[in-house]
Amino acid sequence: MLKIGITGGIGTGKTIVTRIFALLGVPVYDSDARAKWVMHHDAILRQELIAAYGPDAFTAQGDLNRPYLASIVFNNPERLAALNAIVHPRVRADFEVWTALHTNKPYILKEAALMYESDAWKQMDEIITVFAPMEVRMKRLQQRDAHRSEEEIKAIIEKQLSEDEKMKRAQHIIYNDEQTLLIPQVLELHTYFISKV
Structure with missing residues (x-):
């Protein structure tokens, strides 16, 4: 494949x-949509985000607080790189699991x-x-x-x-x-x- x-x-x-x-x-694996899903459902990633950005990384309802994270990283290349270093490995792991479900496709x-x-x-x-x-x-x-x-x-x-x-x-x-x-x-x-x- x-x-x-x-x-x-x-x-x-x-x-x-x-x-x-x-x-x-x-x-088709939509990286942006899957990254959002992983940030909401991956317990390890949630813990890492809270450790790095505090409890405000998630709303009171448990949703990812995207405006809060964006305000921290958007104009700060170092903080953006740090966020990506946390998120991208978990998304890569999710992609590998997803890929294994489609090995029957060319x-x-x-x-x-x-x-x-x-x-x-x-x-x-x-x-x-x-x-x-x-x-x-x-x-x-x-x-x-x-x-x-x-x-x-x-x-x-x-x-x-x-x-x-x-x-x-x-x-x-x-x-x-x-x-x-x-x-x-x-x-x-x-x-x-x-x-x-």
Whole structure:
């Protein structure tokens, strides 16, 4: 079974691409959604977060206090790195358990915006980068994340590895630029991955 990573900056359209793969029967591990799940359900991780950030890391209802954690780490690279050092190993372990449930499939996808920053690429056989030009990304993000200012969106983009660097490191690029058809690109890769098994 192949492990295929799929990445791309915020607003490039990773979600729509992974949905197309999912319609083809490919299991997709959504790193962001799973990280949230793990932070809520992994007892070891909960203890580590409380030890590092205090009881306010979780609300009175027991939910992860995302605004509180974001306020601590967003503009502090050292604190963000410390948070990632706590969370990423637990998510990697969760991915291994999830992968074991899908060994009957020719390949699986792991979607992660921070594929390289989290070292998740080291678990993958090949990487797909979803690319969209900056003006297309900004338009999508202003529609999707209307609560965020343009400055906030740019700050998030600047914290991620550049698109040029992601494209250099990837074995495959899917262009989601509103000019190139997505489905044929996904079908071509789907056929390619199946042929490798």
